[in-house]
Amino acid sequence: MQLHTSHIKRAGLLLFGVLLVFSSCLKKIEEADHLDTNIFDRDYTGGQWFNIVDYYQYSNELGQIRVKVVFDIPESNLPNLKSSYFNLAYRRGTTELWQYAVLELNNKGGFNGSFDFITNEEHLYCLTLGIYLPEEDAVINYFEECVQL
Amino acid sequence: MITFILFEQRGGYLQFKISYVNRLKGFIILMGLALSCSSVYGQGKGVVRFLVDVDNGYFEIEINDTMLLKRYKDTLPAGTYNAKVWSPGYVTNNITFTVIEGKTVEKYVEMAKTNDYLDYESNYQDYRNQFHKQFTAPLSLSLASTLVTGVFMVRAYTFKNKIQTDMELYHLSSTTTEIDEIKLRVADYNKRYNRQRTFYYIGSGVSALCIGGTIWSYLNFKKNNTEPVYFKESPFKDKYSFNITPYGCSFTLHI
Numbered sequence: 001m002q003l004h005t006s007h008i009k010r011a012g013l014l015l016f017g018v019l020l021v022f023s024s025c026l027k028k029i030e031e032a033d034h035l036d037t038n039i040f041d042r043d044y045t046g047g048q049w050f051n052i053v054d055y056y057q058y059s060n061e062l063g064q065i066r067v068k069v070v071f072d073i074p075e076s077n078l079p080n081l082k083s084s085y086f087n088l089a090y091r092r093g094t095t096e097l098w099q100y101a102v103l104e105l106n107n108k109g110g111f112n113g114s115f116d117f118i119t120n121e122e123h124l125y126c127l128t129l130g131i132y133l134p135e136e137d138a139v140i141n142y143f144e145e146c147v148q149l
Numbered sequence: 150m151i152t153f154i155l156f157e158q159r160g161g162y163l164q165f166k167i168s169y170v171n172r173l174k175g176f177i178i179l180m181g182l183a184l185s186c187s188s189v190y191g192q193g194k195g196v197v198r199f200l201v202d203v204d205n206g207y208f209e210i211e212i213n214d215t216m217l218l219k220r221y222k223d224t225l226p227a228g229t230y231n232a233k234v235w236s237p238g239y240v241t242n243n244i245t246f247t248v249i250e251g252k253t254v255e256k257y258v259e260m261a262k263t264n265d266y267l268d269y270e271s272n273y274q275d276y277r278n279q280f281h282k283q284f285t286a287p288l289s290l291s292l293a294s295t296l297v298t299g300v301f302m303v304r305a306y307t308f309k310n311k312i313q314t315d316m317e318l319y320h321l322s323s324t325t326t327e328i329d330e331i332k333l334r335v336a337d338y339n340k341r342y343n344r345q346r347t348f349y350y351i352g353s354g355v356s357a358l359c360i361g362g363t364i365w366s367y368l369n370f371k372k373n374n375t376e377p378v379y380f381k382e383s384p385f386k387d388k389y390s391f392n393i394t395p396y397g398c399s400f401t402l403h404i
Contacts, residue, residue, distance in 0.1 A: 008367055012360045015295060020353075026305050026346050032312050032339040035332055040325050043332075081321040133325055140325065 038079055039141055040131060048143040049077040050129050053112075055147040057119065067117040069127050069147060075109035086111045089132035089139040092125070098139055100132050123149040193227040193250030200257045201234060208236040208260075211385050234258050237381045238266030269379040276377055283370035284363065291359035298352030301345050308342035 036045045054070040073086065086103040092115065103111040117125045130142025199221050201208045210218040211233045212225075227250035234242045239260040246256040262270075315335045322328050 005368060005371060008364055012364045015291075015360055016357055026302065026309070026349060028343065028346075029309070029312055029339060031316060032335050032342075035316065035319055035335055038319060038322065038328055040323050041319075041328050041332070042325060079321055079323045081323065083323040131325075135326070 039077060040079065042140050044141045048145065049073060049141070050143070050145075052127065052145050052147055055125065055149065057149060060116070065119050067119055067125050067149060068114050069117060069125055070112070070114040071127065071129065072106075072112035073103070073110050078110060082109060087132040087134060088113070089130040089142065090115060091128045092117055094126070094128070094144075098130075098132075125149065194224050195227050195248040195250050196222060196224050196253040197246060197248050198222045198253060198255045199234070200255060201236065202257070202259050203236040203239055205237060208234055208258075209383055209385055210234050217385050233384075234260065235384055236260055237383075238262055238269070238379060241384060263381075265381075266379060269377055272377040273379075276374060279374055280370060283366045287359065287363040287366050291356060291363045294352060294356040294359045298349060298356050301349040301352050305342055305345035305349050308338045308345060312338045312342060 035041070036043045038044065039046065039049045050071050050073045052069060052071050055067060057065060057067050060066050075082075082105060084105050086105075088101045088103050088111075089098045090101060091098050101113065103113050106112055115127060117127075124146055125148075126144055126146035128142055128144040130139040132139055199208075199210060199218075201210075201221070208219075212218060212230050213232070225248045227248050229245065229247045232244050232246065234244060240263055242258055242260055244256065244258055246254065248254060312335055315331050315338065319328060319331045319335070322331065
């Protein structure tokens, strides 16, 4: 086959076009540099992953006045593959030591729970929730939210 | 010359009288001898093979100014022949060969190139060298550059796929230790991906330059160079013609 100038030009332009197309697909992956949105990630930089949905004062079986703070962890804040349980670390106020609880998946695909507070004069009740790592005995990604009665 | 028939009238009868009858008899005998002699030479045939020393593989051999051969072997009646051997670009060579009955003889023919052809070969060599310098070499460089760029591209895509797979795993996982491992892998793949990406972009730039340079160089070559052409007609052209028609075939020798 005779080598025509038009063939050369066409082949050259085609090759250049192919290179150009593929170069547009090889962009920088921004998310790979900022992989920190999973609440179970030690380097989590997102916001509070639970919500206080209710809080009220009530009288328990012993007749004592208590304040119940109800919270939930919505499905949207959880990883796509749900675990059936959630290792929770919690403390009331800032002075109390960490306590641990295991939450079970609710029918909305999230988790929920509640904690009782002893009433105080300020009527300010602060709940801190974190993720407990039993194998390391460590708490990560904890947040505090206070409610005022 | 033979003349005969004398008419003699005798007593009212016409009589043929052949004069030179003895000479006629002698002539008939001579003719018979000649025919028998020629049939003795025609019966014996041998094979001749020509080993013509040319580099183009083509030659024509005119034998005894009567027969044109375009192949290296033929069967001929035994005897000695004169022939002319021609090949494009070579000086016509006069040869003599002998065919022996029942045997194959080989005739080596040494050929010398004409000055025109030698000039053509030299010019053509220069032309080809220039072609290689202005097209083949830049094209090879372009192809090599493009191939290497392609390799970088494939590797970059491989890492990209791995990163995307691991990112999906990251969003699925609810185990911190697993997430730690995934993030280490993603960081490693991302580093390698970015490196391959960089090489790919550099390679693409170099390839584009090489391709552009090749096109420019080739256009320049075409503008400044014309392919030398050598064409020489056979000296035996139009001397022999062989025609085949639906009604028969004929062979003509133009003297």
